[in-house]
Amino acid sequence: xxxxxxxxxxxxxxxxxxxxxxxxxxxxxxxxxxxxxxxxxxxxxxxxxxxxxxxxxxxxxxxxxxxxxxxxxxxxxxxxxxxxxxxxxxxxxxxxxxxxxxxxxxxxxxxxxxxxxxxxxxxxxxxxxxxxxxxxxxxxxxxxxxxxxxxxxxxxxxxxxxxxxxxxxxxxxxxxxxxxxxxxxxxxxxxxxxxxxxxxxxxxxxxxxxxxxx
Amino acid sequence: xxxxxxxxxxxxxxxxxxxxxxxxxxxxxxxxxxxxxxxxxxxxxxxxxxxxxxxxxxxxxxxxxxxxxxxxxxxxxxxxxxxxxxxxxxxxxxxxxxxxxxxxxxxxxxxxxxxxxxxxxxxxxxxxxxxxxxxxxxxxxxxxxxxxxxxxxxxxxxxxxxxxxxxxxxxxxxxxxxxxxxxxxxxxxxxxxxxxxxxxxxxxxxxxxxxxxxxxxxxxxxxxxxxxxxxxxxxxxxxxxxxxxxxxxxxxxx
Numbered sequence: 166x167x168x169x170x171x172x173x174x175x176x177x178x179x180x181x182x183x184x185x186x187x188x189x190x191x192x193x194x195x196x197x198x199x200x201x202x203x204x205x206x207x208x209x210x211x212x213x214x215x216x217x218x219x220x221x222x223x224x225x226x227x228x229x230x231x232x233x234x235x236x237x238x239x240x241x242x243x244x245x246x247x248x249x250x251x252x253x254x255x256x257x258x259x260x261x262x263x264x265x266x267x268x269x270x271x272x273x274x275x276x277x278x279x280x281x282x283x284x285x286x287x288x289x290x291x292x293x294x295x296x297x298x299x300x301x302x303x304x305x306x307x308x309x310x311x312x313x314x315x316x317x318x319x320x321x322x323x324x325x326x327x328x329x330x331x332x333x334x335x336x337x338x339x340x341x342x343x344x345x346x347x348x349x350x351x352x353x354x355x356x357x358x359x360x361x362x363x364x365x366x367x368x369x370x371x372x373x374x375x376x377x378x379x
Numbered sequence: 380x381x382x383x384x385x386x387x388x389x390x391x392x393x394x395x396x397x398x399x400x401x402x403x404x405x406x407x408x409x410x411x412x413x414x415x416x417x418x419x420x421x422x423x424x425x426x427x428x429x430x431x432x433x434x435x436x437x438x439x440x441x442x443x444x445x446x447x448x449x450x451x452x453x454x455x456x457x458x459x460x461x462x463x464x465x466x467x468x469x470x471x472x473x474x475x476x477x478x479x480x481x482x483x484x485x486x487x488x489x490x491x492x493x494x495x496x497x498x499x500x501x502x503x504x505x506x507x508x509x510x511x512x513x514x515x516x517x518x519x520x521x522x523x524x525x526x527x528x529x530x531x532x533x534x535x536x537x538x539x540x541x542x543x544x545x546x547x548x549x550x551x552x553x554x555x556x557x558x559x560x561x562x563x564x565x566x567x568x569x570x571x572x573x574x575x576x577x578x579x580x581x582x583x584x585x586x587x588x589x590x591x592x593x594x595x596x597x598x599x600x601x602x603x604x605x606x607x608x609x610x611x612x613x614x615x616x617x618x619x620x621x622x623x624x625x626x627x628x629x630x631x632x633x
Contacts, residue, residue, distance in 0.1 A: 180473045180504075187454050218501035279578075284381055291580045291603055293503055293549055296382040297425055297633040317383060317633045319456060321503045321549075340381050362456050362478060364420070 170195040171375060172209035174236065174251075176227045177201070178218045184248065187361035188213070191372040203235040211375065212239040214355075216250025220274065220324070221262030223250050233267065240269050240353050244377050247355030252348065253326055255355060261324050270348070271329035281342060290341055293323045300336045300346055300358065308335075308354050308373045316366040318358035320346075325357060352379040383633040384597050385425035385604035386621050387458075387582060388611045390415055393433045395441050399560070399609050409612040412445045413452075419611065420453045422618035425633055427453070428481070428552070428582075428606060431461030432527065443475040450476025460508055460552070469496045473504060481552055483508040484525040487532050487539075490546055497547025506582075507548040511536035511569055512556040521569050528556050540573045551577065552606065554584040560609065562588025567600035574601035582606050590616060590624040597630055 171188055173181050181199045188197045198205070206212060214236055216223050227233055239245050240255070247255055256266045259274035266274065282290040297317040302309050325344045328334060335349035338357075346357040354374065360367035390397045390412055397409040409415070416427055427449070431442040446459055459472045460481025469480045486493050486507050497505045510528050511521040519535035540551055553573055555566030565583045574581045583602035587593060587610055596605040610616050626632040 180476070180478070182474065182476055183450065183454075183478065186451050186476065190452070190454065217503065288601075289575075289578075290381060292578050293580070294382060295503070295550060295580045296385050296603065298382050320382070321456075323502075362454060364455050368454055 168196075169198050169200065169205055169209040171197040171211045171213060172206045173197065173199045173213045173215065174206060174232065175199045175201040176223065176230050176232050178216060178223050178226050178250070180217065181215055183359075183361045184213060184215045187368060187371055188375065191368050192375045195375060201230050201232065203232055206232070206235040206239060209243070211244040211246075213246045213248065213374075214239070214251035214254075215248040216252075216254060218250065219261060220250055220253055220259045220266070221264045223254060224264055224266065227254075237267060237269065243352060244374065244379055245353045245355075246374050247353070248361070249322060249357060249359060252355035252357050253324060255348075255353075256326055256328070259324065270333060270350075272333075273327050274324050275327050276324050277340075284341060293321055294340045295321045297363075298338045298340055298358075300338055302336050303334050306335055306349050306354070307377050307379070308349070308370055310369075310373050312366050312369050312373075318356075318360065318363040318366060320358045322357060381631060382603070383425065383631050384602075384625065385582075386593070386618055386625070386632075387426045387428050387604050387606040388419045388424050388618060389428045389430060389584065389606045389608040391430050391432050391608065392442055392445060392461075393431070395445065397612065398432070399612055413448050415612070416449045416453055419618055420455060423622055423633070424455065424618045426456040426458065426604070428458040428460070430481070431459070433462070443471060446472065446475040446477055458506055458552075460506065465492060466495050466499060469500060469505075473500060477504075479504045479506050479550065481506040481508045483510065486543060487523065487525045487534065490542070493543060493548060494546040497549070502547045502549035505548050506550045506552050507543040508552040508554065509536055509540060509543075509573075510554050510556050511566075513566075513569075521572075524556060536569065537572050537576050541576050544577045544579050548579060550580045550582065552582045552584055555586060558586025559584075561586050562609070564588065564592040565596040565600050565602070565605070567595055570596065570600035570602050574603075580604060590621055593621055594625055594628045594630065597625070
Protein backbone atom coordinates (compact mmCIF):
# COMPACT_ATOMS: atom_id res chain seq x y z
CA UNK A 166 0.00 0.00 0.00
CA UNK A 167 1.18 3.47 -0.87
CA UNK A 168 1.72 4.97 2.57
CA UNK A 169 0.09 8.32 3.16
CA UNK A 170 2.11 11.06 4.77
CA UNK A 171 -1.02 12.89 5.86
CA UNK A 172 -4.43 11.22 6.08
CA UNK A 173 -7.42 13.54 6.38
CA UNK A 174 -10.15 11.39 7.92
CA UNK A 175 -13.40 11.40 5.94
CA UNK A 176 -16.50 10.18 7.73
CA UNK A 177 -18.98 11.88 5.45
CA UNK A 178 -19.48 15.08 7.42
CA UNK A 179 -18.69 18.50 6.06
CA UNK A 180 -16.27 19.73 3.53
CA UNK A 181 -12.79 18.28 3.83
CA UNK A 182 -11.52 19.82 0.67
CA UNK A 183 -10.60 23.09 2.40
CA UNK A 184 -8.44 21.19 4.85
CA UNK A 185 -6.76 19.20 2.08
CA UNK A 186 -6.26 22.34 -0.05
CA UNK A 187 -4.57 24.17 2.80
CA UNK A 188 -2.33 21.20 3.66
CA UNK A 189 -1.32 20.91 0.00
CA UNK A 190 -0.55 24.63 -0.10
CA UNK A 191 1.91 24.35 2.82
CA UNK A 192 3.31 20.92 1.90
CA UNK A 193 3.12 20.51 -1.88
CA UNK A 194 5.57 17.59 -1.83
CA UNK A 195 3.72 15.45 0.70
CA UNK A 196 1.29 12.69 -0.18
CA UNK A 197 -1.93 14.00 1.35
CA UNK A 198 -5.29 12.31 0.90
CA UNK A 199 -8.82 12.47 2.18
CA UNK A 200 -9.66 8.91 3.20
CA UNK A 201 -12.26 6.78 4.97
CA UNK A 202 -10.11 3.63 4.83
CA UNK A 203 -9.19 2.48 8.36
CA UNK A 204 -6.08 0.66 7.12
CA UNK A 205 -4.85 3.70 5.24
CA UNK A 206 -5.40 5.82 8.37
CA UNK A 207 -3.54 3.25 10.50
CA UNK A 208 -0.59 3.29 8.10
CA UNK A 209 -0.43 7.08 7.64
CA UNK A 210 2.42 9.05 9.18
CA UNK A 211 0.11 11.83 10.35
CA UNK A 212 -3.61 12.18 10.78
CA UNK A 213 -5.92 15.16 10.55
CA UNK A 214 -9.37 14.72 12.10
CA UNK A 215 -11.67 17.53 10.96
CA UNK A 216 -15.33 17.96 11.70
CA UNK A 217 -18.30 20.05 10.78
CA UNK A 218 -21.98 19.88 11.58
CA UNK A 219 -23.62 18.46 14.67
CA UNK A 220 -21.68 16.20 17.03
CA UNK A 221 -24.34 13.43 17.28
CA UNK A 222 -24.27 13.10 13.46
CA UNK A 223 -20.47 13.12 13.43
CA UNK A 224 -20.22 10.31 16.00
CA UNK A 225 -22.90 8.28 14.21
CA UNK A 226 -21.24 8.66 10.81
CA UNK A 227 -17.84 7.81 12.28
CA UNK A 228 -19.30 4.56 13.65
CA UNK A 229 -21.23 3.81 10.45
CA UNK A 230 -17.91 3.81 8.62
CA UNK A 231 -16.19 1.78 11.32
CA UNK A 232 -13.64 4.51 11.96
CA UNK A 233 -13.96 4.98 15.72
CA UNK A 234 -11.06 2.67 16.57
CA UNK A 235 -8.87 4.12 13.80
CA UNK A 236 -9.27 7.58 15.33
CA UNK A 237 -8.60 6.34 18.87
CA UNK A 238 -5.51 4.45 17.70
CA UNK A 239 -4.20 7.49 15.83
CA UNK A 240 -4.41 9.62 18.97
CA UNK A 241 -2.07 7.11 20.64
CA UNK A 242 0.76 6.74 18.22
CA UNK A 243 1.22 9.49 15.61
CA UNK A 244 1.01 13.26 15.09
CA UNK A 245 -2.70 13.97 15.28
CA UNK A 246 -4.50 17.23 14.57
CA UNK A 247 -8.17 17.61 15.49
CA UNK A 248 -10.17 20.54 14.08
CA UNK A 249 -13.48 21.92 15.38
CA UNK A 250 -15.80 18.94 16.00
CA UNK A 251 -12.60 16.91 15.62
CA UNK A 252 -11.54 18.52 18.92
CA UNK A 253 -14.95 18.20 20.56
CA UNK A 254 -15.33 14.49 19.79
CA UNK A 255 -12.18 13.68 21.80
CA UNK A 256 -14.03 14.45 25.05
CA UNK A 257 -16.39 12.34 27.15
CA UNK A 258 -19.72 13.96 26.52
CA UNK A 259 -21.42 16.74 24.57
CA UNK A 260 -24.43 18.83 25.49
CA UNK A 261 -25.16 18.91 21.76
CA UNK A 262 -27.70 16.08 21.49
CA UNK A 263 -26.57 14.77 24.91
CA UNK A 264 -24.22 12.20 23.34
CA UNK A 265 -21.05 10.50 24.56
CA UNK A 266 -17.86 11.36 22.70
CA UNK A 267 -14.77 9.22 22.11
CA UNK A 268 -13.72 9.85 25.73
CA UNK A 269 -10.01 10.11 25.03
CA UNK A 270 -9.87 13.04 27.46
CA UNK A 271 -12.05 13.75 30.50
CA UNK A 272 -14.31 16.74 30.06
CA UNK A 273 -17.49 18.08 28.61
CA UNK A 274 -18.56 19.92 25.45
CA UNK A 275 -20.87 22.75 26.45
CA UNK A 276 -23.20 25.15 24.67
CA UNK A 277 -22.50 28.89 25.00
CA UNK A 278 -24.82 29.93 27.85
CA UNK A 279 -27.26 32.56 26.52
CA UNK A 280 -27.21 34.59 29.74
CA UNK A 281 -23.43 35.09 29.54
CA UNK A 282 -23.28 36.10 25.88
CA UNK A 283 -22.88 39.83 26.46
CA UNK A 284 -20.09 42.19 25.38
CA UNK A 285 -18.39 44.79 27.59
CA UNK A 286 -21.25 47.24 26.90
CA UNK A 287 -23.99 44.72 27.71
CA UNK A 288 -24.73 44.14 24.02
CA UNK A 289 -25.81 40.72 22.80
CA UNK A 290 -23.08 38.42 21.45
CA UNK A 291 -24.14 36.16 18.63
CA UNK A 292 -24.18 32.37 18.62
CA UNK A 293 -22.71 30.72 16.60
CA UNK A 294 -19.42 32.41 17.44
CA UNK A 295 -18.53 33.15 13.85
CA UNK A 296 -15.45 35.12 12.91
CA UNK A 297 -11.89 35.98 13.89
CA UNK A 298 -10.91 35.86 17.56
CA UNK A 299 -7.58 36.01 19.37
CA UNK A 300 -5.78 32.86 20.44
CA UNK A 301 -3.91 33.25 23.72
CA UNK A 302 -1.18 30.62 23.84
CA UNK A 303 -0.88 28.92 27.23
CA UNK A 304 2.79 28.11 26.71
CA UNK A 305 5.37 27.23 24.09
CA UNK A 306 4.50 24.41 21.71
CA UNK A 307 5.93 23.27 18.38
CA UNK A 308 2.59 24.06 16.70
CA UNK A 309 2.72 27.69 17.85
CA UNK A 310 6.12 28.24 16.28
CA UNK A 311 6.25 31.53 14.31
CA UNK A 312 2.65 32.36 15.26
CA UNK A 313 2.44 35.50 17.41
CA UNK A 314 0.59 35.20 20.69
CA UNK A 315 -2.95 36.65 20.37
CA UNK A 316 -2.99 36.05 16.61
CA UNK A 317 -6.55 35.85 15.28
CA UNK A 318 -7.99 32.64 13.87
CA UNK A 319 -11.36 31.95 12.24
CA UNK A 320 -14.04 30.27 14.35
CA UNK A 321 -17.50 28.98 13.69
CA UNK A 322 -19.12 27.04 16.53
CA UNK A 323 -21.91 27.07 19.12
CA UNK A 324 -20.28 24.64 21.59
CA UNK A 325 -16.90 24.72 23.33
CA UNK A 326 -14.78 22.20 25.23
CA UNK A 327 -14.28 22.27 29.00
CA UNK A 328 -11.45 19.81 29.77
CA UNK A 329 -11.38 18.43 33.31
CA UNK A 330 -7.58 18.56 33.29
CA UNK A 331 -6.48 22.16 32.79
CA UNK A 332 -2.98 20.94 31.84
CA UNK A 333 -4.47 19.87 28.48
CA UNK A 334 -5.15 23.48 27.47
CA UNK A 335 -2.71 24.82 24.88
CA UNK A 336 -4.58 28.07 24.24
CA UNK A 337 -7.66 29.98 25.27
CA UNK A 338 -9.88 32.51 23.61
CA UNK A 339 -12.39 34.98 25.03
CA UNK A 340 -15.95 35.06 23.69
CA UNK A 341 -16.81 36.63 26.06
CA UNK A 342 -15.41 34.39 28.84
CA UNK A 343 -12.13 32.49 28.51
CA UNK A 344 -12.45 28.94 27.26
CA UNK A 345 -10.09 26.33 25.86
CA UNK A 346 -9.63 26.73 22.11
CA UNK A 347 -6.68 24.35 21.73
CA UNK A 348 -5.45 21.28 23.58
CA UNK A 349 -2.12 19.49 23.45
CA UNK A 350 -0.86 16.27 24.96
CA UNK A 351 2.03 14.13 23.66
CA UNK A 352 1.33 13.51 19.94
CA UNK A 353 -2.12 15.10 19.95
CA UNK A 354 -2.99 18.71 19.14
CA UNK A 355 -6.55 19.83 18.56
CA UNK A 356 -8.13 23.21 17.94
CA UNK A 357 -11.62 24.70 17.98
CA UNK A 358 -10.86 27.25 15.22
CA UNK A 359 -10.29 26.48 11.55
CA UNK A 360 -6.60 26.78 10.62
CA UNK A 361 -7.51 25.98 7.00
CA UNK A 362 -9.56 29.20 6.89
CA UNK A 363 -7.33 31.40 9.07
CA UNK A 364 -5.14 32.96 6.40
CA UNK A 365 -1.39 33.12 7.13
CA UNK A 366 -1.57 32.17 10.85
CA UNK A 367 -3.63 29.11 10.01
CA UNK A 368 -1.29 28.04 7.22
CA UNK A 369 1.65 28.43 9.62
CA UNK A 370 -0.04 26.13 12.14
CA UNK A 371 -0.58 23.51 9.42
CA UNK A 372 3.05 23.94 8.30
CA UNK A 373 4.12 23.38 11.91
CA UNK A 374 1.93 20.28 12.09
CA UNK A 375 3.37 18.59 9.00
CA UNK A 376 6.88 19.22 10.38
CA UNK A 377 6.03 18.22 13.96
CA UNK A 378 8.07 15.46 15.59
CA UNK A 379 6.43 14.90 18.98
CA UNK B 380 -11.92 40.95 23.62
CA UNK B 381 -14.32 39.02 21.48
CA UNK B 382 -14.86 38.52 17.82
CA UNK B 383 -13.58 40.97 15.20
CA UNK B 384 -16.14 42.68 12.99
CA UNK B 385 -15.67 41.20 9.54
CA UNK B 386 -15.17 43.07 6.29
CA UNK B 387 -16.49 41.07 3.37
CA UNK B 388 -15.92 42.18 -0.22
CA UNK B 389 -18.72 40.87 -2.41
CA UNK B 390 -18.13 39.64 -5.92
CA UNK B 391 -21.23 39.50 -8.12
CA UNK B 392 -20.33 36.98 -10.81
CA UNK B 393 -21.96 36.46 -14.19
CA UNK B 394 -20.57 34.66 -17.24
CA UNK B 395 -17.33 34.13 -15.34
CA UNK B 396 -16.75 37.84 -14.69
CA UNK B 397 -17.24 40.08 -11.67
CA UNK B 398 -19.86 42.77 -12.32
CA UNK B 399 -21.52 45.47 -10.30
CA UNK B 400 -25.02 46.85 -10.66
CA UNK B 401 -26.96 49.81 -9.32
CA UNK B 402 -30.30 49.01 -7.61
CA UNK B 403 -29.90 45.47 -8.98
CA UNK B 404 -29.67 46.77 -12.59
CA UNK B 405 -27.15 48.36 -15.03
CA UNK B 406 -24.30 45.87 -14.76
CA UNK B 407 -20.70 47.05 -15.22
CA UNK B 408 -17.70 44.75 -15.68
CA UNK B 409 -15.24 44.81 -12.75
CA UNK B 410 -12.78 42.02 -13.65
CA UNK B 411 -11.66 38.40 -13.25
CA UNK B 412 -13.03 36.74 -10.06
CA UNK B 413 -9.89 34.80 -9.13
CA UNK B 414 -7.64 37.84 -9.56
CA UNK B 415 -10.02 40.04 -7.57
CA UNK B 416 -10.36 37.40 -4.83
CA UNK B 417 -6.57 37.19 -4.56
CA UNK B 418 -6.28 40.97 -4.32
CA UNK B 419 -8.82 41.20 -1.50
CA UNK B 420 -7.19 38.31 0.32
CA UNK B 421 -3.84 40.08 0.12
CA UNK B 422 -5.45 43.26 1.46
CA UNK B 423 -6.67 41.38 4.56
CA UNK B 424 -10.31 40.65 3.74
CA UNK B 425 -11.91 38.54 6.50
CA UNK B 426 -14.14 36.58 4.16
CA UNK B 427 -15.33 36.68 0.54
CA UNK B 428 -18.84 36.39 -0.83
CA UNK B 429 -19.54 35.31 -4.40
CA UNK B 430 -23.02 35.83 -5.74
CA UNK B 431 -23.82 34.05 -8.98
CA UNK B 432 -26.24 36.46 -10.58
CA UNK B 433 -26.52 34.45 -13.79
CA UNK B 434 -30.19 33.74 -14.39
CA UNK B 435 -29.67 30.75 -16.65
CA UNK B 436 -28.65 27.42 -15.18
CA UNK B 437 -26.46 26.76 -18.27
CA UNK B 438 -23.74 28.86 -16.74
CA UNK B 439 -24.09 27.42 -13.26
CA UNK B 440 -21.07 25.16 -13.59
CA UNK B 441 -18.94 28.20 -14.29
CA UNK B 442 -19.25 29.37 -10.69
CA UNK B 443 -18.24 25.90 -9.46
CA UNK B 444 -14.99 26.14 -11.43
CA UNK B 445 -14.36 29.65 -10.15
CA UNK B 446 -14.92 28.53 -6.54
CA UNK B 447 -12.62 25.55 -7.05
CA UNK B 448 -9.85 27.81 -8.33
CA UNK B 449 -10.31 30.36 -5.55
CA UNK B 450 -10.47 27.66 -2.84
CA UNK B 451 -7.14 26.22 -3.95
CA UNK B 452 -5.27 29.44 -3.35
CA UNK B 453 -7.20 31.49 -0.82
CA UNK B 454 -7.52 30.39 2.80
CA UNK B 455 -10.27 32.53 4.27
CA UNK B 456 -13.99 31.69 4.41
CA UNK B 457 -15.84 31.72 1.09
CA UNK B 458 -19.60 32.17 0.84
CA UNK B 459 -21.38 31.44 -2.42
CA UNK B 460 -24.95 32.26 -3.33
CA UNK B 461 -27.25 32.69 -6.28
CA UNK B 462 -29.53 30.15 -7.90
CA UNK B 463 -29.45 27.62 -5.04
CA UNK B 464 -32.66 25.63 -5.52
CA UNK B 465 -32.16 22.32 -3.76
CA UNK B 466 -30.06 20.56 -1.16
CA UNK B 467 -28.03 19.02 -3.99
CA UNK B 468 -26.98 22.53 -5.12
CA UNK B 469 -25.70 23.21 -1.60
CA UNK B 470 -23.70 20.00 -1.65
CA UNK B 471 -22.11 20.82 -5.01
CA UNK B 472 -21.07 24.31 -3.89
CA UNK B 473 -19.62 22.99 -0.62
CA UNK B 474 -17.73 20.30 -2.49
CA UNK B 475 -16.32 22.90 -4.87
CA UNK B 476 -14.81 24.68 -1.88
CA UNK B 477 -17.49 27.02 -0.54
CA UNK B 478 -17.57 27.22 3.25
CA UNK B 479 -21.07 28.67 3.37
CA UNK B 480 -23.92 28.73 0.91
CA UNK B 481 -26.34 31.59 0.71
CA UNK B 482 -29.99 30.84 -0.07
CA UNK B 483 -32.37 33.60 -1.11
CA UNK B 484 -35.33 33.09 -3.48
CA UNK B 485 -35.55 29.35 -2.74
CA UNK B 486 -35.85 30.05 0.99
CA UNK B 487 -39.13 31.85 0.23
CA UNK B 488 -40.46 29.40 -2.35
CA UNK B 489 -39.49 26.33 -0.37
CA UNK B 490 -38.35 27.01 3.21
CA UNK B 491 -37.88 23.28 3.76
CA UNK B 492 -34.68 23.51 1.68
CA UNK B 493 -33.17 25.71 4.40
CA UNK B 494 -34.19 23.23 7.10
CA UNK B 495 -32.95 20.22 5.13
CA UNK B 496 -29.64 21.85 4.17
CA UNK B 497 -29.00 22.98 7.75
CA UNK B 498 -29.72 19.55 9.15
CA UNK B 499 -27.62 17.82 6.49
CA UNK B 500 -24.57 20.14 6.45
CA UNK B 501 -24.91 22.13 9.69
CA UNK B 502 -26.26 25.61 10.37
CA UNK B 503 -22.73 27.02 10.23
CA UNK B 504 -22.74 26.80 6.44
CA UNK B 505 -26.28 27.98 5.73
CA UNK B 506 -26.68 31.70 5.15
CA UNK B 507 -30.11 33.04 4.32
CA UNK B 508 -30.01 36.15 2.16
CA UNK B 509 -32.88 38.57 2.62
CA UNK B 510 -33.52 41.31 0.07
CA UNK B 511 -35.73 43.85 1.78
CA UNK B 512 -37.39 47.07 0.71
CA UNK B 513 -39.27 49.73 2.63
CA UNK B 514 -42.98 49.59 1.84
CA UNK B 515 -46.00 51.66 2.82
CA UNK B 516 -48.78 49.31 1.72
CA UNK B 517 -48.17 46.72 4.46
CA UNK B 518 -48.67 46.57 8.23
CA UNK B 519 -44.87 46.31 8.59
CA UNK B 520 -41.95 48.46 7.50
CA UNK B 521 -39.76 46.24 5.34
CA UNK B 522 -40.92 43.61 2.87
CA UNK B 523 -38.96 40.63 1.55
CA UNK B 524 -38.41 40.50 -2.23
CA UNK B 525 -37.17 37.60 -4.35
CA UNK B 526 -35.84 36.91 -7.84
CA UNK B 527 -33.14 39.54 -7.59
CA UNK B 528 -35.57 42.09 -6.21
CA UNK B 529 -38.32 41.68 -8.81
CA UNK B 530 -41.03 39.89 -6.82
CA UNK B 531 -42.74 41.14 -3.68
CA UNK B 532 -43.58 38.36 -1.21
CA UNK B 533 -45.88 39.99 1.34
CA UNK B 534 -43.45 38.84 4.06
CA UNK B 535 -42.26 41.05 6.92
CA UNK B 536 -38.45 41.02 6.77
CA UNK B 537 -38.03 40.89 10.56
CA UNK B 538 -40.49 38.03 11.03
CA UNK B 539 -38.97 36.26 8.06
CA UNK B 540 -35.50 36.52 9.62
CA UNK B 541 -36.79 34.91 12.81
CA UNK B 542 -38.40 32.10 10.88
CA UNK B 543 -35.24 31.39 8.86
CA UNK B 544 -33.15 31.18 12.03
CA UNK B 545 -35.68 28.83 13.60
CA UNK B 546 -35.34 26.58 10.53
CA UNK B 547 -31.56 26.47 10.90
CA UNK B 548 -29.99 29.49 9.17
CA UNK B 549 -26.62 30.13 10.84
CA UNK B 550 -26.21 33.65 9.50
CA UNK B 551 -28.28 36.29 7.69
CA UNK B 552 -27.15 38.43 4.78
CA UNK B 553 -29.49 41.41 4.73
CA UNK B 554 -29.52 43.62 1.65
CA UNK B 555 -31.47 46.83 1.52
CA UNK B 556 -32.78 47.14 -2.02
CA UNK B 557 -33.42 50.84 -1.46
CA UNK B 558 -29.75 51.34 -0.74
CA UNK B 559 -28.00 48.83 -3.02
CA UNK B 560 -25.56 50.64 -5.30
CA UNK B 561 -26.63 54.08 -4.07
CA UNK B 562 -23.57 54.82 -1.91
CA UNK B 563 -25.66 56.55 0.77
CA UNK B 564 -25.00 53.96 3.48
CA UNK B 565 -26.59 50.80 4.88
CA UNK B 566 -30.18 50.76 6.00
CA UNK B 567 -29.24 50.69 9.68
CA UNK B 568 -32.76 50.70 11.17
CA UNK B 569 -33.60 47.60 9.07
CA UNK B 570 -30.40 45.82 10.10
CA UNK B 571 -30.81 46.76 13.75
CA UNK B 572 -34.39 45.49 13.83
CA UNK B 573 -33.30 42.13 12.42
CA UNK B 574 -30.07 41.87 14.43
CA UNK B 575 -31.98 42.44 17.67
CA UNK B 576 -34.56 39.84 16.69
CA UNK B 577 -32.18 36.90 16.16
CA UNK B 578 -29.25 35.15 17.86
CA UNK B 579 -27.17 34.52 14.73
CA UNK B 580 -24.70 36.91 13.08
CA UNK B 581 -25.95 39.49 10.58
CA UNK B 582 -24.07 40.69 7.52
CA UNK B 583 -25.13 44.18 6.42
CA UNK B 584 -25.24 44.76 2.67
CA UNK B 585 -26.27 47.43 0.20
CA UNK B 586 -25.38 51.08 -0.03
CA UNK B 587 -21.80 51.55 1.15
CA UNK B 588 -20.24 54.69 -0.31
CA UNK B 589 -17.58 55.58 2.24
CA UNK B 590 -15.73 54.11 5.20
CA UNK B 591 -17.92 55.79 7.82
CA UNK B 592 -20.83 53.77 6.41
CA UNK B 593 -19.00 50.60 7.45
CA UNK B 594 -18.56 51.89 11.01
CA UNK B 595 -22.24 52.96 11.13
CA UNK B 596 -23.28 49.50 9.93
CA UNK B 597 -21.78 48.05 13.10
CA UNK B 598 -22.49 50.77 15.65
CA UNK B 599 -25.95 51.82 14.43
CA UNK B 600 -27.07 48.73 12.53
CA UNK B 601 -25.81 46.07 14.93
CA UNK B 602 -24.09 44.19 12.09
CA UNK B 603 -21.48 41.53 12.87
CA UNK B 604 -20.02 41.85 9.39
CA UNK B 605 -20.18 44.45 6.65
CA UNK B 606 -20.33 43.61 2.99
CA UNK B 607 -19.36 45.97 0.18
CA UNK B 608 -18.61 45.72 -3.50
CA UNK B 609 -18.15 48.87 -5.52
CA UNK B 610 -15.99 50.83 -3.06
CA UNK B 611 -13.45 48.03 -3.34
CA UNK B 612 -13.88 47.00 -6.98
CA UNK B 613 -13.16 50.40 -8.44
CA UNK B 614 -10.17 51.06 -6.21
CA UNK B 615 -11.75 53.87 -4.16
CA UNK B 616 -10.61 52.15 -0.98
CA UNK B 617 -8.59 49.07 -0.16
CA UNK B 618 -9.82 46.55 2.39
CA UNK B 619 -6.82 47.54 4.52
CA UNK B 620 -7.93 51.19 4.50
CA UNK B 621 -11.40 50.10 5.57
CA UNK B 622 -9.96 48.03 8.43
CA UNK B 623 -7.68 50.87 9.57
CA UNK B 624 -10.61 53.29 9.58
CA UNK B 625 -12.86 50.94 11.54
CA UNK B 626 -10.10 50.21 14.05
CA UNK B 627 -9.48 53.96 14.53
CA UNK B 628 -13.17 54.29 15.30
CA UNK B 629 -12.94 51.85 18.17
CA UNK B 630 -14.12 48.66 16.50
CA UNK B 631 -12.46 45.30 17.06
CA UNK B 632 -10.85 44.39 13.73
CA UNK B 633 -8.52 41.56 12.67
